[in-house]
Amino acid sequence: MARVMLASFFLFARPCLAVMAILKQGFTNMANHELSPTMQFLAGIIRAPFLTGAIAPSSRRLARRMVLTSRVDQALAILELGPGTGVVTREILDSKRADATVLAIERSRDFAAELARQYPDVHVVEDCASQLRHHSKQFGWDGADSIVSALPWTNLPEPLQENILREAAAFLRDDGVFVTISCFGLHLTPTGRRFRRLLESLFSSVERRDLILRNIPPAFIYRCSK
Ligand SMILES: C[S@@+](CC[C@H](N)C(=O)[O-])C[C@H]1O[C@@H](n2cnc3c(N)ncnc32)[C@H](O)[C@@H]1O
Numbered sequence: 001m002a003r004v005m006l007a008s009f010f011l012f013a014r015p016c017l018a019v020m021a022i023l024k025q026g027f028t029n030m031a032n033h034e035l036s037p038t039m040q041f042l043a044g045i046i047r048a049p050f051l052t053g054a055i056a057p058s059s060r061r062l063a064r065r066m067v068l069t070s071r072v073d074q075a076l077a078i079l080e081l082g083p084g085t086g087v088v089t090r091e092i093l094d095s096k097r098a099d100a101t102v103l104a105i106e107r108s109r110d111f112a113a114e115l116a117r118q119y120p121d122v123h124v125v126e127d128c129a130s131q132l133r134h135h136s137k138q139f140g141w142d143g144a145d146s147i148v149s150a151l152p153w154t155n156l157p158e159p160l161q162e163n164i165l166r167e168a169a170a171f172l173r174d175d176g177v178f179v180t181i182s183c184f185g186l187h188l189t190p191t192g193r194r195f196r197r198l199l200e201s202l203f204s205s206v207e208r209r210d211l212i213l214r215n216i217p218p219a220f221i222y223r224c225s226k
Contacts, residue, residue: 044108057087061214069177075176078096079103079144081151082107093119154195161198169224169226176226178225183218
């Protein structure tokens with residue numbers, strides 16, 4: 001048995017690891033704008049899997065639903081947390097009012113730089129989403145009308161998860177909407193249930209809406225308000 005496992009390792013695992021190392025090297029040497037958005041996301045996973053926290057960017061259908069649910073079309077102050085390669089950002093720009101301001105907070109340097117290059121109308125900052133209030137000060141906002149987030153909640157340490165959610169809830173205007181997503185199935189696990197309880201402790205209304213099957217993996221939308 002041990003011999004079979006050792007042979008399998010040499011046959012499969014080592015070549016796979018070698019390919020990953022070559023890809024990582026290639027992606028490290030390549031500027032992000034030389035890659036398509038999907039390849040940028042793949043590069044993000046290879047460079048920082050824990051931070052990126054998903055196997056693919058949100059589908060357009062999911063992104064459109066998130067934006068629709070968060071009433072971006074009526075908002076003046078729009079916050080996006082963890083925009084990644086900008087699938088949701090694109091939908092926000094297509095739906096928002098002409099006089100609305102979009103602030104996007106992204107932790108990954110590569111994603112933030114590429115997003116700023118691609119979307120000059122969006123104020124992109126490279127930082128942790130927990131700093132949302134600090135970065136909102138530059139616009140004189142006293143709150144956000146719409147907060148849209150596809151952060152990898154279950155990958156974040158619990159104190160950080162709580163901190164970001166508390167900040168988002170505190171900064172949301174009374175008539176504002178906070179929207180986020182959760183992978184299908186995760187809502188049944190202890191981690192998923194804990195996340196929902198946390199949402200319920202911070203918002204007076206938490207609705208699980210729209211299972212979007214055309215996404216990898218299928219995902220739910222959470223719509224939260226005060
Ligand atoms: C699952 S990806 C979603 C990307 C994009 N919004 C989408 O829907 O395709 C999560 C994104 O959150 C970013 N992220 C992770 N932790 C973060 C944090 N603490 N603050 C801000 N962004 C963070 C990652 O770098 C990544 O771009």
